[in-house]
Amino acid sequence: MSNDPSVGRIPRIVLVEDNPADVLLLEKALRHHHxxxxxxxxxxxxxxxxxxxxxxxxxxxxIILDLNLPKQEGFAVLRVIRSRxxxxxxxxxxxxxxxxxxxxxxxxxxxxxxxxxxPPGLEEFLEQVGQxxxxxxxxxxxxx
Amino acid sequence: MNEELxxxxxxxxxxxxxxxxxxxxxxxxxxxxxxxxxxxxxxxxRAPLGVYLVxxxxxxxxxxxxxxxxxxxxxxxxxxxxxxxxxxxWPGTVADEILRVFRHTLETGESQVIPEHIGVRLDxxxxxxxxxxxxxxPLPDGRNGxxxxxxxxxxxxxxxxxxxxxxxxxxxxxxxTSDVIYRMSPxxxxxxxxxxxxxxVDTKExxxxxxxxxxxxxxxxxxxxxxxxxxxxxxxxxLEHRVIQVDGSLGWTFSRAVPLLDPQGELTxxxxxARDVTQRKLAEEALARMTxxxxxxxxxxxxILATTLDLVYVFDLEHRFTYANKALLAMWxxxxxxxxxxxxxxxxxxxxxxxxxxREIEQVIATKQPVRGDVPFTGTQGRRIYDYIFFPVxxxxxxxxxxxxxxxxxxxxxxxxxxxxxxxxxxxFMAESMPQKIFTAKPSGDIDYFNRQWMDFSGLSFEQxxxxxxxxxxxxxxxxxxxxxxxxxxxxxxxxxxTHRLRRADGVYRWHLARAHxxxxxxxxxxxxxxSNTDIHDQKDTEADLRRANEDLNQFAFAASHDLQEPLRxxxxxxxxxxxxxxxxxxxxDAGLYTGYIVEGTRRIRELLADLLSYTAAGADGQLAPENVxxxxxxxxxxxxxxxxxxxxxxxxxxxxDLPTVCGHTAHFVQLLQNLIGNALKYRAExxxxxxxxxxxxxxxWCIAVSDNGIGIEPEYHERxxxxxKRLHGRNIPGTGIGLAICQRVVERYGGRIWVESEPGxxxxxxxxxxxxxxxxxxxxx
Numbered sequence: 074m075s076n077d078p079s080v081g082r083i084p085r086i087v088l089v090e091d092n093p094a095d096v097l098l099l100e101k102a103l104r105h106h107h108x109x110x111x112x113x114x115x116x117x118x119x120x121x122x123x124x125x126x127x128x129x130x131x132x133x134x135x136i137i138l139d140l141n142l143p144k145q146e147g148f149a150v151l152r153v154i155r156s157r158x159x160x161x162x163x164x165x166x167x168x169x170x171x172x173x174x175x176x177x178x179x180x181x182x183x184x185x186x187x188x189x190x191x192p193p194g195l196e197e198f199l200e201q202v203g204q205x206x207x208x209x210x211x212x213x214x215x216x217x
Numbered sequence: 218m219n220e221e222l223x224x225x226x227x228x229x230x231x232x233x234x235x236x237x238x239x240x241x242x243x244x245x246x247x248x249x250x251x252x253x254x255x256x257x258x259x260x261x262x263r264a265p266l267g268v269y270l271v272x273x274x275x276x277x278x279x280x281x282x283x284x285x286x287x288x289x290x291x292x293x294x295x296x297x298x299x300x301x302x303x304x305x306x307w308p309g310t311v312a313d314e315i316l317r318v319f320r321h322t323l324e325t326g327e328s329q330v331i332p333e334h335i336g337v338r339l340d341x342x343x344x345x346x347x348x349x350x351x352x353x354x355p356l357p358d359g360r361n362g363x364x365x366x367x368x369x370x371x372x373x374x375x376x377x378x379x380x381x382x383x384x385x386x387x388x389x390x391x392x393x394t395s396d397v398i399y400r401m402s403p404x405x406x407x408x409x410x411x412x413x414x415x416x417x418v419d420t421k422e423x424x425x426x427x428x429x430x431x432x433x434x435x436x437x438x439x440x441x442x443x444x445x446x447x448x449x450x451x452x453x454x455x456l457e458h459r460v461i462q463v464d465g466s467l468g469w470t471f472s473r474a475v476p477l478l479d480p481q482g483e484l485t486x487x488x489x490x491a492r493d494v495t496q497r498k499l500a501e502e503a504l505a506r507m508t509x510x511x512x513x514x515x516x517x518x519x520x521i522l523a524t525t526l527d528l529v530y531v532f533d534l535e536h537r538f539t540y541a542n543k544a545l546l547a548m549w550x551x552x553x554x555x556x557x558x559x560x561x562x563x564x565x566x567x568x569x570x571x572x573x574x575x576r577e578i579e580q581v582i583a584t585k586q587p588v589r590g591d592v593p594f595t596g597t598q599g600r601r602i603y604d605y606i607f608f609p610v611x612x613x614x615x616x617x618x619x620x621x622x623x624x625x626x627x628x629x630x631x632x633x634x635x636x637x638x639x640x641x642x643x644x645x646f647m648a649e650s651m652p653q654k655i656f657t658a659k660p661s662g663d664i665d666y667f668n669r670q671w672m673d674f675s676g677l678s679f680e681q682x683x684x685x686x687x688x689x690x691x692x693x694x695x696x697x698x699x700x701x702x703x704x705x706x707x708x709x710x711x712x713x714x715x716t717h718r719l720r721r722a723d724g725v726y727r728w729h730l731a732r733a734h735x736x737x738x739x740x741x742x743x744x745x746x747x748x749s750n751t752d753i754h755d756q757k758d759t760e761a762d763l764r765r766a767n768e769d770l771n772q773f774a775f776a777a778s779h780d781l782q783e784p785l786r787x788x789x790x791x792x793x794x795x796x797x798x799x800x801x802x803x804x805x806x807d808a809g810l811y812t813g814y815i816v817e818g819t820r821r822i823r824e825l826l827a828d829l830l831s832y833t834a835a836g837a838d839g840q841l842a843p844e845n846v847x848x849x850x851x852x853x854x855x856x857x858x859x860x861x862x863x864x865x866x867x868x869x870x871x872x873x874x875d876l877p878t879v880c881g882h883t884a885h886f887v888q889l890l891q892n893l894i895g896n897a898l899k900y901r902a903e904x905x906x907x908x909x910x911x912x913x914x915x916x917x918x919w920c921i922a923v924s925d926n927g928i929g930i931e932p933e934y935h936e937r938x939x940x941x942x943k944r945l946h947g948r949n950i951p952g953t954g955i956g957l958a959i960c961q962r963v964v965e966r967y968g969g970r971i972w973v974e975s976e977p978g979x980x981x982x983x984x985x986x987x988x989x990x991x992x993x994x995x996x997x998x999x
Contacts, residue, residue, distance in 0.1 A: 094787050094814040101794070170783050193786045195793035 084134040084210050085111045089121040089150055090168070091143055095191070098198055099137070099168070106203035108210065118145025122153045125160065132159055135209050137189075140169040140176055148179060164209045168202065225328045225352055267367045273360040275299040275319065287369065290340040311336045319351055323363050326353040333374065346374040397491035401474065403484035405444045416468065416493040417460055433459035433467055451476050451484060457494065469498035528603070528624035531610065536560050536578050539619065548596040570594070577607050582617045585609045591627065601628045654750040656687075658733070660743040662707045671750075676722030692718035692726050699731070710735045710743055719750065727754040781825055784818035791815045828955035831888060844883070845991065848876035848921070851886045852910060859891050863898050869906035876912045877919050879988045885963045890923070892956040893984050897925035902980050917990050918969065924983035929975040939971065960986070 086103075090096050096114055103110055113133070115121035121138075122145055124130055136154060140147035147167065154160045164186040169176065180188050189205050192198045223244055261268055267284030271277055280294050288294055291302055299319065303312035318329050330350040337344045349367035356362040391398055391412070399411040399420075408427040411420035417431055424430070432440050436458040447454035454474040462468040474489025522529045528545035530538055541549075541556050549556060549564060556564060561571035570592065577588045587608035594603055605624035612618035648655040648668045657666040663684040671682060675690050682690065691699055695717035706713035713733040718726035733748030791811040798807060856864065856871050864871055871894060879886070890910070897908045904926065912921045930938065939961045964971040964986045975982035 092783075092787075094791065094817070097810070097814075098790055098794075170786060191786060193782065193789055195790045195797065198790060 083109055083111050085113070085131060086206070086210075087113045087115070087121075087133040087136045088168075089115045089118065089137070089142065089147070090139045091116050092139075095139070095168075098195075099202060102199045102203035103206060105199040106207050108203065108207055110210075117143040118147065118150045121145075121150045125150075125153055125157065130159075133163060135206065136160075136163055136165045137168050137206070138165060140167060151185075166205060166209055222352065222354065265368070267369075268364065270354070270356075270362055270364045271299045271319065272356055272358070272362045273323065275316070275323075275363075277302065278356070278362065279364075284367070287367075288340075306338055306340050307336050308339060319363050319365070322351045322353050323361060326361070328352045333370065335374075344371070345369060346371040394490070395493070397470070397472075397493075399474070399489045399491065401487040401489065403476075403486065404448060405487065409486070413463065414493075415463060416470070417491075418463055431460050433461065435459070447474070447476070447487075448484070451478065454487065454489065457498075460491075462495070468493060468495035470494060526626070528605075528622075530622050530624075532578055532607075532620040532622070534582060534617070534619070536575055538564070540621075545624070548598060550597040566594075574607075578620050581607050581609050581620045585611070585617055598626070601626050602631050603627065651749075652752075654729070654752075656733075656748050656750075658746040658748065660707070660735075660745065662703065662746070674719070674721055690719045692720065694718075703733075706733065706735075707746075710737075713746075713748065716753070727752055728757045729753060781822060784821040784825070787818035788815050788822075791818075825955070828959070831955070831959055843880050845878050846881055846883050846886050847878045848886060848890070848912070849873070851883065851890055852876060854887055855891045855894060859887070860894055860898065863895065867898050867901060867906055869898055869901075869908060871908045871910075873910040874912060876910065876921065877914070877988075878991060879919065879967070880991055881967050881988075885966070889960050889963045889986070892960045893923040896956060896984075897923065897927055897982075900925075900927045900930075900982075902926060902928050914990060915987075918987045919990060920985055920987050922983050922985050924981065926981045929977075929980050929982050930973055932975070932977055935973050935975070938973065960984075964988070 088096060088099060090099070100112065103112075113124075115124060121142075138147045138150055142150070147169070151165065154163070154165060166187040166189055167180050167185050168189045168191060170191040177188060187205050187209055189202055192201055223241075261279070261281045264281060265283060266281075267287055268279070268281040269277055269284045270279040275298060277295055277297050277299060280288075285294065288302065288306065291297065291305055294302065300312065300316055303315050306312075307315065318331065321327065322329055328350060330348075332348050334347045334349060335344065336347075346369070347367050348370050349365055351363050351365045353361050354364050395414055395416075397412060397414050397416055400409040401407070402409060402423075407423050407425050408420050409423045411417075411427070413419040420427060420430070428437060428440070440456060440458055443454060443456040446452075453476075454472070457469065457471045459467050460470045470491045471494045472489060472491040474487040476484050477486040477488055479485050522542040525542065526544055528548060529540075529542040530545050531540040533539045537558050537560050538556055539558070541553065546553060546556060551564070561574050562568065566574070573590075573592070577590070580586075581588050587606055589604070589606040591602055591604045593600055595601075603624045604627040605622055607620050607622040609617040610619040610621050648666075651668070652670065654670045654674060655666075655668040656664050656671070658664045664687060665683065667679055667682060667687075671677075671687075672679060675682060677686075677690070680686070688696060688700065695715075699715050699717050702715050703713055705711070712735075713731065715731045717729060717731060719729045720726050729750040730753045731748065731750045733746045735743045736745050736747055738744035791814045795808060795811050795815075798811075852873050860871075863869075894908055894910075898906055906925060906927060908923065908925045910921065910923050912919050914920075939957045961971050967988050969987035969989065971984065971986040973982055973984050
């Protein structure tokens, strides 16, 4: 464990979310679970795709993706993620307010690690979303 | 003188040996005996000849006894006048001729011989033949006299004449007969003569080859056997056999020959006749063939009549059955012996039934015309319905000699016909009572039945719409395709289905769903088409409304579950955060941010609700009647009032060409133009927006275009943007994502379409929408 290069490193999280209010809520949730992290935010699909397409894009420990995004929707971003070998092993969580069956189904087809429905209440949001991120980060560690 | 007499006598004797010899002898005796009177008289008296002598005065001087017998009716013959005697015996002309002969001989001394003198004796009344001669002789008185010798030759002459007549008759018979006549040697080995009478070839010289010549080879043994028998018994030969005719063909003859026997009873010849019986024989053969044929026919008819299921029978003129076939007997349950000779009544028919047939039989006899009918009858098969026909049997004289009949059990057929008729009536009733327009067509497609609904709907008569007349009811825009699809079905037999408009009597076209199916004949070919037209006009409207309403419902559900929840979640979360932080005493720093999110959430909910209301309104029919709306005026309201601030703020230029007047609600068109121009302002590029509205008429619709110089839209989003809450842009561009959905709803409500054109990679987009042209209006051109 001690020679693992990731040990002691701060987990890097990429968040693609157009609503700043939700960005703030996610940060609250991470803090609620005492998850030390480094967060990169992109406001729309286009920004996210542009960033991920760059060669020097730092490989994150987790990508959290909203589906209903301006310019390029979440699935477009997901396609780019799946097309980059460097990102293949990065867990992806969908964080969306959509509970539509269609969206859930599409997500299942994409082998997404986690589908997180944005809970309507604050406590639930902080608890569930934070726990999900914690799990995913822990799992990533175990894998690596 | 004696010498001369002798010489004369001698001369005469040469010609008639018998008589003259005697006379010569007499003369000779007279000469030699010289006046030996006794002898002379003896001779004279005993001679078998009649002799008499007349003197120069033709008075009878001597008559011998023989001559006397020829004149029994003349007493005192001696001394009488010859003329008188002759006239007593003979007719005048004969007597004159006799006297002329006497006179001639007396005068000339020339002897005369009359070899045959025929006459009818007046005194005796019989025809007699005489031969006689006269000679002049000197008489003692010194004068000459005439002596006459005569002999009655009637018997031989008559016999000869009889023979001659007989021969003549025979010749006549032979000549007249058409039969073949032949003569054969006693043992038949030689044919002496045969007269073929154009039937068979003649044989004029004796011939031994007759068997080959005349007899049919197959009949030779028969002929020979018959000949043998006839020779043995010396009896008449009689046989009918075949012969070879003149022309080489075979004929038939009936031949009969009688044996001719000599006095000793030995056969001398066979004399025969053969009759041509070919025609009779052929007739007999023909008759035999006809008889055989009719016998065969009889068997055939019997076989047919015995095996047919039909009842066949014959009545005599007294209405009694003279024939009943097997089937009829079986139906009666009787034998022929029990039934034949009985009338219907006697056979147990009900009296009314028997009486009916009696009348019908009489009618057939009277009119010679058939009678047909059907009648129920209870026989061994139970109560059945029979179709019968009575018809006359005419004799050779053309009179009815019997009445024949055939009867068929038609119970099953009648039942089937009845069922078919009932079924047809049921179907016809169904077709007439259905609200749909029903039709049937021939395989060719010619319509041969329309139910009443067609005529009621179209106001046209059956004649006007039958066959292909219905095409006048079909909307011109639908007709060509309709006929094409219908013809295709007619060819392939595939079911026909088509949606088209049909003109009602008042001129209004209503949507109908036409369907037709081919009914197959047992052989597989198309027997007919059965089809219907259902008025789906109301359904079509309702269906469209329903579909729209359903979509709206979906959209609302989606909005409720997502787009409204989203800001609500914000409000909830940040309100709770405010509470949480205030409890923990951290409120001061972030309170402004949190309340900002809360206010933003409530604003967004309000905006969404307002737009959803607009959207709903765009689809609703409203209670108001549609009116004419001048889009020019709508444009003015949108540009100078509703969007004035935005336009002024962005420095945009918004222009228009002349826009048409359309039918609808002003509020809808305000929303439409406001949303499209508003979008153009919203999605502007760097430079100042330039927005232009134009209208072009295409056929019966207006195509209105709103073009801008904004950021444009990538092709993959050209459809998506019209969905509710579909936004392409983030929060930097305000909007609920309902604007274009509202536009689409408005346009579709009026039967138009909306779409966007934007070239990829280039700035600017043009939104197009269509609206129907006002009827009876071309305001744009004015």
